[in-house]
Amino acid sequence: MSFNIDEWEPRTKMGQLVKDGTITDIDEIFEKGLPIMELEIVDALIPDLEEEVMDVNLVQRMHKSGRKVNFRVIVAVGNKDGYVGLGQGKAKEVGPAIRKAVDNAKYNIIKVRRGCGDWGCVCGREHTVPFKVQGKTSSVNVNLMPAPAGVGLVIGDVGKTILKLAGIHDVWSQSFGQTQTTVNFANAVFNALKTLSEVKASNEDLKKMGVNY
Template sequence: MAHGSNYKVAFRRRREGKTDYGARIKLIDYEKPRLVVRISNNQATVQIVDYSPEGDITRTSAVGKQLADYGYLGNTGNITGVYLTGYLCGKRALAAGIDYAILDIGLRSPIKGSKIFAALKGAVDAGLEVPHGDFIFPEDERIRGEHIANYAESLDDDEKAKKFSKYLERGLEPADLPANFEKGLPIMELEIVDALIPDLEEEVMDVNLVQRMHKSGRKVNFRVIVAVGNKDGYVGLGQGKAKEVGPAIRKAVDNAKYNIIKVRRGCGDWGCVCGREHTVPFKVQGKTSSVSVNLMPAPAGVGLVIGDVGKTILKLAGIHDVWSQSFGQTQTTVNFANAVFNALKTLSEVKATQEDLKKMGVNY
């Protein structure tokens, strides 16, 4: 280590080669959330981070190993896996009311077409606004994994079994990677949602002031929660933040349309044999933070036995009768709304035979 009266010892993370403080202070001066991308040999970690004098605050994040929960069977450390991790983080950021961020690549070199910019493209494709130039993105063929599939096809069976052993253990042929990538990708264009479900209705459920302290003073925004639905089996929930109520509502409506789901309805109450789709077909539970909500089938004519927030979401989903139980701090509108919405999501995730579904009045 150097010596002398003018020598100043560098910060520990600078000495360890972990932080470029010159670049960091420039990013902090923008006073915007940072899209932090870090790449390891096995996976990518993508986070939305806010600056705080006491330490950075992670608003939302996604890591490569979480892709398996969404049906992705490929390698989480290649360009395809990194893109999907960025996409997942972008969707979670929008759900948290974050629609703008600046890219933070740490000590990585900004190489055109690299994994760093694959994660950036994923976040941008999810709807997150990040300043960039399109020329830096990897080619679409590489993002879909076509180069991996082509390479696998050039190998004989023994070489493929050796080099793609993890793929084969998960039940994925390397040549099927592009198809696995395309599997289950949601609609990302609001115009398509409007064309497919033209009769969507909107309901503003909560408008609230949120504040955070920054080195330049107190930052105040409006947070709006909106539900959309066609009262016939489709419903979505979203939130948006802005300095004014109008833009916050528009952001929340767009976010709700991105999150729209099809709700499984039926006639699941043992005392009702009408066969109409007027209630939930079976008991389900949804949970967000401290709030837990149970939705149970009810006979026709009972109505919606649930709080006002839940009534709004269920009406937009086309459910007319339900029993419910709720636990936790249900006065917190955002948590109660998300718990009800998660319960409706669970309806479609429960596996049942076609015969049982028919008995409960479910038509799909």
């Protein structure tokens, strides 16, 4: 379903600022550390988001009224140019579970710091991670390391999906733990990407690694 900003009735002050055109870049929101409370904010500021369903799993649990069965879906969203989100959704049917997961992924969207951090590559383009980072979820550990242009994404399929949506084209990786558990592996990769923006570095060092911000 396409988003029509004219039909949007904002419920928050930030939403109104976005609709009025006062805020035109989602980075303004990220830089201030403000929570995104309306999905329409993401739809308005990053209109070219793509969605990828990575896992659909049947979850059963016992309840006093009997066995409860739900679908759990994991979805990644991204614009393949520096923004990516990861979300989960549960429902009795697959369709509603996917919609919940997409919404959750949009609420969790982050900006991914990219660059050219491999010593053997001096192209200066934002094609890989600028430095080594680690992400952890449960028993799964994932290390992402800079790779020269042309290497591609040396990581499992779940990681490839997330990295492609983030706009990363080349990376070396190491994975440890129960990596076949899709939800944990996906979250570990996503947490590694979040760490990229949390690492403190001087503007001079970032410039050497091809990072534009």
